[in-house]
Amino acid sequence: MTTPTLVFVYNADSGPLNALLDFGHKIVSPNTYPCSLCRLTFGPFGMRREWREFTKNLGVPLEFLHADELRERYGTQDAALPAVFMKREGLEPLLTRPDLDRLGSLGELKAVVTRAMTSASPGKGATSA
Secondary structure: OOOOEEEEEEOOOOOHHHHHHHHHHHHHOHHHOOOHHHHHHEEOOEEOHHHHHHHHOOOOOEEEEEHHHHHHHHOOOOOOOOEEEEEOOOEEEEEOHHHHHOOOOHHHHHHHHHHHHHHOOOOOOOOOO
């Protein structure tokens, strides 16, 4: 059996130009930034320390992907992003865009991720949090 991996996918594309454009968008108009996962887990200059420590201590392998990397690696074209998946034999939705968009703080995200991981039984995705 494959070791489950948590896959966090941001609603942004990879690359230096996209990073620069995202940085500007977050500074100029943070309320219109289209990635709630980015908003909760990143500040203007990088990943929030609290999130980095939380994910490091989850005890499962992790992948952090941008939208274009999800398409390239898994061939997933139609996922509403941001999202969190559990990768076993394939990608199983763990937290959907609406789940993530409802969250107002990093503390809420940490609680939802913990709860979703606990409720995800082998071979099944979790229900929406």
